Amino acid sequence: MAEQTKVKFLVFRGTEEDNTLKEYTIDFVEGMVVLDAMLEIQAKYASDLGIRCNCKAAKCGSCTAEVNGMPRLMCKTRLSSLPVDKPIVIRPLKAFPLIKDLVSDISWNYEVNRKITPFTPKEDCDWRIYQDDVDRVQEFRKCIECFLCQSTCHVLRTHDKKDSYFGPRFLVRLAGLIMHPLDSIDRTEHVKEQAGIEYCNITGCCSEVCPEKIKITDNAIIPLKERTVSRYYDPLISIFRYFFRKKK
Amino acid sequence: MSKYKTHEYDVLIIGSGGAGLRAAIAAKEKGAKTAIVCKCLLGKAHTVMAEGGIAAAMGSLDPDNWQTHFQNTMFGGKYVNDWRMTEIHSKESPDRVRELEQWGAVFDRTKDGKMLQRSFGGHTYRRLVHVGDRTGHEMIRALQDKVVSMGIDIYMEFMISHLLLDDGRIAGAFGFFKDTGKFVVFNSKSVILATGGMGKIWRITTNSWDNTADGISLAYFAGAELKDMEFVQFHPTGMVWPLGVKGLLVTEAVRGDGGLLTNNKGERFMEKYDPKLMELSTRDLVARAINQEVREGRGTEHGGVYLNISHKPSAYVKKKLPSMYDQFLEFADLDITKQPMEVGPTCHYMMGGVSVDPQTQMSTTDGLFAIGEIAAGLHGANRLGGNSLSDLIVFGRRAGSAAADYAKGMKSLPIIDQKEIDEHKDWLFSFFETKSDCPPSLVHTKLQDIMERDVGLIRDDEGLKKVLSDLDSLSQQYKNTYLEGNLQYNFGWHIAISLKFMLITAKIVSRASLERKESRGALYRKDFPKAEEEWGGKSVVIKNKDGNMSVSTVPIQPMPSNLEDYIKKEKEEWLNKQK
Numbered sequence: 051m052a053e054q055t056k057v058k059f060l061v062f063r064g065t066e067e068d069n070t071l072k073e074y075t076i077d078f079v080e081g082m083v084v085l086d087a088m089l090e091i092q093a094k095y096a097s098d099l100g101i102r103c104n105c106k107a108a109k110c111g112s113c114t115a116e117v118n119g120m121p122r123l124m125c126k127t128r129l130s131s132l133p134v135d136k137p138i139v140i141r142p143l144k145a146f147p148l149i150k151d152l153v154s155d156i157s158w159n160y161e162v163n164r165k166i167t168p169f170t171p172k173e174d175c176d177w178r179i180y181q182d183d184v185d186r187v188q189e190f191r192k193c194i195e196c197f198l199c200q201s202t203c204h205v206l207r208t209h210d211k212k213d214s215y216f217g218p219r220f221l222v223r224l225a226g227l228i229m230h231p232l233d234s235i236d237r238t239e240h241v242k243e244q245a246g247i248e249y250c251n252i253t254g255c256c257s258e259v260c261p262e263k264i265k266i267t268d269n270a271i272i273p274l275k276e277r278t279v280s281r282y283y284d285p286l287i288s289i290f291r292y293f294f295r296k297k298k
Numbered sequence: 299m300s301k302y303k304t305h306e307y308d309v310l311i312i313g314s315g316g317a318g319l320r321a322a323i324a325a326k327e328k329g330a331k332t333a334i335v336c337k338c339l340l341g342k343a344h345t346v347m348a349e350g351g352i353a354a355a356m357g358s359l360d361p362d363n364w365q366t367h368f369q370n371t372m373f374g375g376k377y378v379n380d381w382r383m384t385e386i387h388s389k390e391s392p393d394r395v396r397e398l399e400q401w402g403a404v405f406d407r408t409k410d411g412k413m414l415q416r417s418f419g420g421h422t423y424r425r426l427v428h429v430g431d432r433t434g435h436e437m438i439r440a441l442q443d444k445v446v447s448m449g450i451d452i453y454m455e456f457m458i459s460h461l462l463l464d465d466g467r468i469a470g471a472f473g474f475f476k477d478t479g480k481f482v483v484f485n486s487k488s489v490i491l492a493t494g495g496m497g498k499i500w501r502i503t504t505n506s507w508d509n510t511a512d513g514i515s516l517a518y519f520a521g522a523e524l525k526d527m528e529f530v531q532f533h534p535t536g537m538v539w540p541l542g543v544k545g546l547l548v549t550e551a552v553r554g555d556g557g558l559l560t561n562n563k564g565e566r567f568m569e570k571y572d573p574k575l576m577e578l579s580t581r582d583l584v585a586r587a588i589n590q591e592v593r594e595g596r597g598t599e600h601g602g603v604y605l606n607i608s609h610k611p612s613a614y615v616k617k618k619l620p621s622m623y624d625q626f627l628e629f630a631d632l633d634i635t636k637q638p639m640e641v642g643p644t645c646h647y648m649m650g651g652v653s654v655d656p657q658t659q660m661s662t663t664d665g666l667f668a669i670g671e672i673a674a675g676l677h678g679a680n681r682l683g684g685n686s687l688s689d690l691i692v693f694g695r696r697a698g699s700a701a702a703d704y705a706k707g708m709k710s711l712p713i714i715d716q717k718e719i720d721e722h723k724d725w726l727f728s729f730f731e732t733k734s735d736c737p738p739s740l741v742h743t744k745l746q747d748i749m750e751r752d753v754g755l756i757r758d759d760e761g762l763k764k765v766l767s768d769l770d771s772l773s774q775q776y777k778n779t780y781l782e783g784n785l786q787y788n789f790g791w792h793i794a795i796s797l798k799f800m801l802i803t804a805k806i807v808s809r810a811s812l813e814r815k816e817s818r819g820a821l822y823r824k825d826f827p828k829a830e831e832e833w834g835g836k837s838v839v840i841k842n843k844d845g846n847m848s849v850s851t852v853p854i855q856p857m858p859s860n861l862e863d864y865i866k867k868e869k870e871e872w873l874n875k876q877k
């Protein structure tokens with residue numbers, strides 16, 4: 051690694067209709083991340099590069115792209131973690147429509163978010179909350195909404211089920227609401243019918259790409275699945291429903 | 299009819315950080331037709347980077363009260379704060395924090411289930427409500443969810459490049475969508491600037507890419523008075539290595555939770571500078587102390603000092619400072635539970651900004667309001683950690699409500715001047731027509747070089763005058779900057795426009811620093827190293843007068859005696875030390 055002085059990048063440039071992978075070479079600086087490289091390319095060779103970035107500290111979740119095919123935050127991807135002896139390929143997120151260059155249109159996520167009823171506290175509560183009761187919720191609230199999980203989830207990425215599945219990010223938000231000790235809403239039906247939790251077949255890809263290391267599948271989705279299963283598919287209740295169902 | 303798509307509002311809020319979102323909620327609650335426009339995506343504003351906590355005298359753990367919070371803030375600000383704003387802030391913060399909890403924020407808890415509060419520099423009591431070291435992010439999520447559920451209109455990735463006036467009062471704003479380059483006019487009865495800071499004028503900064511001084515410049519060209527612009531806070535602890543993350547914030551919570559500062563001799567050097575408060579002294583003092591240690595050869599390998607928390611149990615560090623743990627592990631291959639961090643000063647916050655009415659946050663331009671980092675007054679010459687987050691929600695709410703009332707008082711929408719828009723649009727296009735070999739990024743780099751050189755922690759007459767002349771020549775070069783491509787998501791174009799904001803603001807900061815001939819809080823003048831009693835009673839005000847920058851001083855209104863009583867003793871002690 052120490053002798054590496056130049057790094058080659060193949061960067062996606064253009065729109066859906068007209069695009070190319072353009073080659074750029076930059077000097078390697080110790081500690082450099084992919085976003086540093088893209089900003090240097092923008093400053094020196096590609097003034098009109100389309101790129102989203104903001105905090106440069108892995109806190110805002112804006113600078114998403116696919117680095118050698120993996121959805122990543124560019125500001126959190128050190129060059130030293132990549133095989134820099136070969137060109138590094140940088141593309142926009144695959145699961146969303148392209149705007150230009152590395153910028154994709156992620157507005158669908160904001161539409162989904164609007165479908166979730168916000169936190170609705172129980173009436174007359176005294177707001178005494180114990181740390182043990184919110185540890186789980188705080189894990190989910192770490193989400194920086196980079197939507198890497200959304201871009202990785204094969205239900206959205208490969209099968210494009212955006213009309214019937216909210217995706218991991220919003221199951222995490224729902225889990226945070228459901229497990230909040232003071233939330234008063236029964237959200238189980240919403241999780242099953244609107245959020246489409248049954249589409250998830252727990253491959254765990256979302257957890258792998260999460261920059262906040264939220265255990266999305268284990269801690270959010272599986273507990274929500276358990277709730278839907280015990281509400282809708284409990285065998286005893288099903289038998290009960292079968293025998294006592296209303297005659298048409 | 300305008301040739302541009304036009305939206306009409308009662309209240310238009312520019313910026314989606316904590317202040318902007320809180321203002322939107324308040325305006326909407328009052329029945330105003332409200333919209334938020336933001337340069338970034340919703341939920342990505344610079345507030346998400348705030349780490350340590352929200353200062354509010356809740357008294358979860360200690361016998362805290364608003365008077366002590368007031369006293370601490372005035373002492374931190376070295377007594378040039380707008381005392382009325384400081385009073386309002388100290389009194390209203392606790393209620394605003396409780397509101398966040400009711401909207402879904404989940405703060406860390408005490409053993410008996412109350413909101414946990416932590417120590418921070420300059421605060422007498424444990425006062426900062428927090429969630430680990432990602433408090434700003436929690437605030438944004440709670441406010442964002444509330445805003446979305448209220449159905450407030452939001453224009454994301456939309457850049458405002460010009461404010462519109464109708465006979466001296468605000469008439470709206472003009473700008474474009476980043477993704478398409480499509481121009482839009484907002485015709486609005488009132489406009490609230492919540493655009494945040496200007497850190498990107500410096501190279502070493504904790505600020506995000508969006509903090510390009512937009513609001514200062516927009517307000518200046520809309521004729522509003524700016525105040526205290528010489529006071530720029532350099533946070534004592536930013537990362538110094540690797541280069542790519544130089545300047546990145548290392549939260550004060552590290553010191554609040556027991557972190558110690560040492561030089562390369564292993565000495566806890568704060569003993570020399572502030573033996574009473576040590577590591578938890580005010581930020582101006584700690585930053586200059588670190589600067590002096592490094593200058594005098596007691597720095598670390600990468601030009602900082604050591605900040606060590608590894609004497610605390612590993613689990614405690616990971617629970618209290620999870621982002622810091624990750625940040626150093628990911629970016630510097632360093633485990634803060636085992637090794638000391640290397641830190642140094644980094645440009646963090648502007649205390650000055652638009653001069654506003656303390657009750658309503660209205661500027662001297664009718665119908666134009668300013669809140670959060672872009673408003674002057676609350677923090678005086680130096681801000682205490684934690685006070686910015688409470689600033690956002692206290693004055694965001696007040697401004698949203700006042701702007702809605704102001705709009706109600708207007709019978710019809712102000713008139714938009716089409717010619718003004720056309721001229722401005724020609725300027726926006728002009729970059730694509732210029733032929734030169736100077737891209738906007740090069741101008742930006744040069745600007746940062748100039749500011750790092752002479753408008754940092756330590757300033758003087760000679761350096762500031764040189765800056766002003768260098769900025770003049772850079773502004774000439776800027777006129778010839780060229781761009782490639784088209785209007786669609788063009789990063790270079792966005793920088794080119796921001797450079798107008800940054801160049802004028804750099805000049806304002808330098809001009810104000812030159813005017814104040816003393817050292818106070820964050821402003822340290824080598825040629826006037828002490829605070830002067832005379833300067834304690836006035837503020838430097840800058841205003842655009844017919845295209846020229848007018849600089850003057852205005853007296854600070856005397857404080858009523860009941861408030862004076864809270865701060866008298868400390869103020870006298872501090873003044874005596876200056877002699």
